[in-house]
Amino acid sequence: MDTIAAISTAPGRSAIAVVRASGPDVAGIMTSLFKGQVQGRKPVLRWLTHPESGDAVDRVLVTYYPAPHSYTGEDVLEVSCHGGALSPQLVLEAIQTAGARPAEPGEFTRRAYLNGKLDLLQAEAILDLVDGRSLALHRAALRQLDRGLSQRIDELRAAIVHCESLCVYEIDFPDEDEGPIPAERIDAAAEDVVSRIEHLLETAVEGELLREGALTVIAGRPNVGKSSLFNALCGFERVIVTDQPGTTRDAIEAVITLSDFPFRLVDTAGLREPPGAVERIGIEVARRYLAGADLVLFCAEAGRALDAEEVQFLDRLDAQAVTLVRTKADQVEASGGQPPDEGTPRAPLGIESLHVSALTGAGLAALRDRLVRSAFSGTLALDAEAPLVTRKRHARQLRGARDEVLAFLEARAQKLAPEVAATHLRAAAQAMEELLGVIGPDDLLAHVFSQFCIGK
Numbered sequence: 001m002d003t004i005a006a007i008s009t010a011p012g013r014s015a016i017a018v019v020r021a022s023g024p025d026v027a028g029i030m031t032s033l034f035k036g037q038v039q040g041r042k043p044v045l046r047w048l049t050h051p052e053s054g055d056a057v058d059r060v061l062v063t064y065y066p067a068p069h070s071y072t073g074e075d076v077l078e079v080s081c082h083g084g085a086l087s088p089q090l091v092l093e094a095i096q097t098a099g100a101r102p103a104e105p106g107e108f109t110r111r112a113y114l115n116g117k118l119d120l121l122q123a124e125a126i127l128d129l130v131d132g133r134s135l136a137l138h139r140a141a142l143r144q145l146d147r148g149l150s151q152r153i154d155e156l157r158a159a160i161v162h163c164e165s166l167c168v169y170e171i172d173f174p175d176e177d178e179g180p181i182p183a184e185r186i187d188a189a190a191e192d193v194v195s196r197i198e199h200l201l202e203t204a205v206e207g208e209l210l211r212e213g214a215l216t217v218i219a220g221r222p223n224v225g226k227s228s229l230f231n232a233l234c235g236f237e238r239v240i241v242t243d244q245p246g247t248t249r250d251a252i253e254a255v256i257t258l259s260d261f262p263f264r265l266v267d268t269a270g271l272r273e274p275p276g277a278v279e280r281i282g283i284e285v286a287r288r289y290l291a292g293a294d295l296v297l298f299c300a301e302a303g304r305a306l307d308a309e310e311v312q313f314l315d316r317l318d319a320q321a322v323t324l325v326r327t328k329a330d331q332v333e334a335s336g337g338q339p340p341d342e343g344t345p346r347a348p349l350g351i352e353s354l355h356v357s358a359l360t361g362a363g364l365a366a367l368r369d370r371l372v373r374s375a376f377s378g379t380l381a382l383d384a385e386a387p388l389v390t391r392k393r394h395a396r397q398l399r400g401a402r403d404e405v406l407a408f409l410e411a412r413a414q415k416l417a418p419e420v421a422a423t424h425l426r427a428a429a430q431a432m433e434e435l436l437g438v439i440g441p442d443d444l445l446a447h448v449f450s451q452f453c454i455g456k
Helices: 026-033 087-097 107-114 120-131 135-145 148-172 183-201 204-212 226-234 277-291 308-315 329-334 364-381 392-413 418-436 442-450
Strands: 004-007 016-022 044-049 056-065 076-082 214-220 252-258 261-267 295-301 322-327 352-355
Touching: 004 087, 004 107, 016 026, 016 087, 016 107, 026 056, 026 076, 026 087, 044 087, 056 087, 076 087, 107 120, 107 442, 120 135, 120 148, 120 418, 120 442, 135 148, 135 204, 135 261, 148 183, 148 392, 148 418, 183 392, 204 214, 204 261, 204 364, 204 392, 214 226, 214 277, 214 364, 226 252, 226 261, 226 295, 226 322, 226 364, 252 364, 261 364, 295 308, 295 364, 322 364, 352 364, 392 418
Parallel strands: 214 261, 214 295, 295 322, 322 352
Antiparallel strands: 004 016, 016 076, 044 056, 056 076, 252 261
């Protein structure tokens, strides 16, 4: 392999920036840039000079990590220079002039994977640590980086291989009426694998939500307090709030964190027969968001009956995903009218109703708790160290492995030849190996590492 280099810290004004190089030419590059020997794994302060002009570039902190004890498994040079727009670029230019080429996105981590420092699940965990916007995903990524999920996949792969080994006896003794391994034992071992895979797959939906955020759409008729609720949940005034219906013409999205869990909160245009073309477009956008929503907060003022159109709208939604938010609860109390729970028709069957005031904050804590419980109840119930399936790729490979083991059981039920049935176990084991990256098509690896930033 050749030697690569990149700036590993974000651009902009800062105290320091880090420039890294990795590859077989690192030792020669250091000789070109620095005067004096740089010992392995010991940071030293040096003047970095340009290899062609000899001009001083910056006074930097240099750390050399000899192979194989480095992030990539190769010789690695880390240069901590002054931050800002110019110094890191000049340092990078000097390293490239000395013999390195610009790194591709994710190339440092890809080399770590190719050199056996990480498996593919751990590499993806690093990407989640870089991109993650919630503490819940951060914790899940740390467990994955510590091989929590990898170990579970290793165990499942070993269990599948064990089933294969049991089948070998049947293949080796085809003329025996009763082979040395009872058929019930082989079936039970395969059924146990299916059960364990399905148990892990139960975390897939919420695991994906941890990465993407639970899409939570605020809907309702115009002027019922949707934007005020949106601002209250965001914790700041994100959208304009007026008494005039139809103020929100387009969907407005914000990423928020509730009890360490991520949500994509969307404020939508009021659902009604619009008076103009612009508002009509906004309502169509709202309906598209609703079609893909994980959760819906349907707003209607406290103290009034739902109209027929609202009830009809709620009846079309999944009751488990909907919360009826009775907004402006403070106005009912201030008017001296009936308490919000009295004289107001209940929500359609199965839909939970909460009374909230964006002005006073009443009911917001209960609403936040309801959102977290609705979107992440399974994750909350898990043991703190339990691994999560956080990517569609993981779920796809696990489902493929499960289906192959089920096909193996079906083949045995149909009395097919043992060697024919066992081909499904080999395919299941290969699905697990691809999940870990033990075997990995080039296009899969290119897709995974292309999502990284340059320098990682």
